Amino acid sequence: MRATLLTAPHEISITEVDFPTVQNPGDAVVTITATCVCGSDLWNYRGIRQIAQPQLTGHEFCGVVTEVGDEVTTVKVGDFVVSPFNTSCGECAHCLAGMHSSCAHKEVFAMGCQTEAVRVPYADGTLVATPEPPAPELIPSLLACSDVMATGWHAAVSAGVREGSTVAVVGDGAVGLCGVLAARQLGASRIIAMSRHADRQALAREFGATDVIEERGAEGAARVLELTDGVGADAVIEAVGTIEALQQAGACARPGATIGYVGVPVGVELALDPFFRRNIGLRGGMAPVRAYLPLLMDLVLTGKINPGKVFDMTLPLDQVAEGYAAMDERRAIKVLLEP
Amino acid sequence: MRATLLTAPHEISITEVDFPTVQNPGDAVVTITATCVCGSDLWNYRGIRQIAQPQLTGHEFCGVVTEVGDEVTTVKVGDFVVSPFNTSCGECAHCLAGMHSSCAHKEVFAMGCQTEAVRVPYADGTLVATPEPPAPELIPSLLACSDVMATGWHAAVSAGVREGSTVAVVGDGAVGLCGVLAARQLGASRIIAMSRHADRQALAREFGATDVIEERGAEGAARVLELTDGVGADAVIEAVGTIEALQQAGACARPGATIGYVGVPVGVELALDPFFRRNIGLRGGMAPVRAYLPLLMDLVLTGKINPGKVFDMTLPLDQVAEGYAAMDERRAIKVLLEP
Known part of the structure; x- marks a missing residue:
């Protein structure tokens, strides 16, 4: 064969x-x-x-x-x-x-x-x-x-998404998009997809995203804070795996929130201090x-x-x-x- | 004054x-x-x-x-x-x-x-x-x-300690010892304190530790696995803040477990891959x-x-x-x- x-x-x-x-x-x-x-x-x-x-x-x-x-x-x-x-x-x-x-x-x-x-x-x-x-x-x-669907689901579950959550999603690949779908199913009331590709933005909206942000990094995080009265997201899904994506996820999160991360962090060495200071948790892994x-x-x-x-x-x-x-x-x- | x-x-x-x-x-x-x-x-x-x-x-x-x-x-x-x-x-x-x-x-x-x-x-x-x-x-x-007591409590809560949990505690300072006390109050049935100082071991036992391990690092983690039929701890409290302590905590944890970390990770850059592969979460911070x-x-x-x-x-x-x-x-x- x-x-x-x-x-x-x-x-x-x-x-x-x-x-x-x-x-x-x-x-x-x-x-x-x-x-x-x-x-x-x-x-x-x-x-x-x-x-x-x-x-x-x-x-x-x-x-x-x-x-x-x-x-x-x-x-x-x-x-x-x-x-x-x-x-x-x-x-x-x-x-x-x-x-x-x-x-x-x-x-x-x-x-x-x-x-x-x-x-x-x-x-x-x-x-x-x-x-x-x-x-x-x-x-x-x-x-x-x-x-991909199970991995997006794992991210949402690991991030603690629940009824009424505001969720930011870093990564607009298949897993990030499935994370949007998972967050919606788990009852999130606001889902902020971070994407700069029109086709993926459209699918994110179809899957339940209520907001789409094109900016990345610190600018993207600033936009999430703007959308959440300066508070940050209750839960963040990270579906990329680079250090930049993890830092962006951390900056989008409100103090005490958890990042559900499912992007394989190949070679990533993360400075923990900014996460520690704001009680940003990291959970996830191979789904x-x-x-x-x-x-x-x-x-x-x-x-x-x-x-x-x-x-x-x-x-x-x-x-x-x-x-x-x-x-x-x-x-x-x-x-x-x-x- | x-x-x-x-x-x-x-x-x-x-x-x-x-x-x-x-x-x-x-x-x-x-x-x-x-x-x-x-x-x-x-x-x-x-x-x-x-x-x-x-x-x-x-x-x-x-x-x-x-x-x-x-x-x-x-x-x-x-x-x-x-x-x-x-x-x-x-x-x-x-x-x-x-x-x-x-x-x-x-x-x-x-x-x-x-x-x-x-x-x-x-x-x-x-x-x-x-x-x-x-x-x-x-x-x-x-x-x-x-x-210290509130910080130890925060570590135990962040690690998800609950009724019947097996908990490993990395760090035998005041916070780690309070973490033992917190784990006991939260219903942990087995608490493995990692300490090589007789006075701290004694206080750990008084606070509720059921086991004390003197080994550190990979050896210490191997002992935790021995004590848990090869499975690892359901929850881990990390109250030191060094990269060695975080790695030790990760190696003690069973897949899917969360490390409640409250030792300030000054300058720590953590390689995430070993945590990701085994779904070891990190939660905690300034209590x-x-x-x-x-x-x-x-x-x-x-x-x-x-x-x-x-x-x-x-x-x-x-x-x-x-x-x-x-x-x-x-x-x-x-x-x-x-x-």
Whole structure:
């Protein structure tokens, strides 16, 4: 079958690999209906993070179960399932505490998911099936629950967004936009999206943003203070991961607020003093997607959220190189791939 | 009257200043019953933080109201009061949200509190009076509520300590020890104090520590993991403020846990990646003492907590130089001064 291989910065191509099979009694094999390109895939693509050898890529997918091991009980052949970006056993202390992204038996999909089928270890603790086959138009939104929607949700939950909150959102990529959607669902009454791209501003408003600020850094924070009578935001979502974005998030926050940060802070060393002086908390990290997945899938299936709108480009898997290029060049927010 | 003056590193002496009087209608004057030396006073004393000119010192006190301005309504002459280490108006958005340490009208006691009397602006929003004059043996515990007990409490609250939590406490100074006491009050069932000083270990156990670990850094964290079946602590209190202490706190925490940090992180630039990967949160900062003061004073007056035990040396104000030296040389945990 076809799979996506990164061989060097900006060198993405289709390669042939064996169709996966069940190896252990807890495995399932999922034939992929839709997969996609993640902002974090771009680190390797851009050479920011060096790869030691050619790498099979991708970690987001949904699809149909085509084989299960003898011990699998919660999904069966024919089920439509969504997978988090890592496996989880569902039984260790971390999974039981809802921290599936730190599962003691965590595995990443080393064979990549921008492909036709995936072997899923710990299928019972990892996959979530829909009650019935979903309507085709729901596929993008279900796929988004595999990572970006769950990550935006994690940011909002980590930031302590609740009924009536004023929330600032730093970052207008797919995760930041899903953070807007999450904040709305969690009852925020005011959501200030920080974005300077018209298409993303429009989607932010559609997802529930009440205000859009184009300024960045100290200027952006000053605008948030202006909009909040000098107080600052009750909660801040940070979905970029750079030191500038974290500082901007801190400056937007009111004293005592928490930043829910989900942008991977690669190499960031943060001066804590300004956060300490104003009691600005920092919570977040790799989202425990599995913990949120049943709720998020239900919100999608009942039409309450439509995070699939972050996919503004859909390509056949064979054109994966164009998908990476479009995201790299910011021609697309997020690219869906159909095998 | 006498006041304490820092003129250069390790140069502390008694000087003469005017007895304070009411300047504004919201002021009160408090004649001090007890004051003390804070770990943070040592930064200037040690020359870690340079002072530009001679400085009147101290920020913790309790005492008796001896004059009030015309607009003061919540305390009256003769009341015994405890003061937070900063003033607060009680009416701005930050005070109303319980973040009094970020009060829009915040003032620090620039004239110092290691003295005989203090003028307190915003007396209504700042001071809390006891229902009746307290028994003399309660004075140290009431004084502790002015800073260290409230700061330890803030750490425990920020870390999310609750009924049944396993809590690790990094730092065995007065604040760390008060953090142990706070964790116990908040229902923690296991409290692991990290200390290598016999006297502090003993007080930690008296305050509610169930385990004491002498190892530091990665070794200390490994011991915490051993004690928690490899899981880590549900909540961590960090009461030091160095990068080593923060890293140690992070390594002790279970995935998804929050570090309540109250050690001032002077100059700390923290690499966030290890925290992000395991979803370790950081919350805390300058404690909003006023928010906790009524509760803490009640716990003291009803005999439920006795944080005054952190004072293991009491000196007359005239011997303030010895008080600083004893804390600097770690001969005392915390020094109480009697004017």
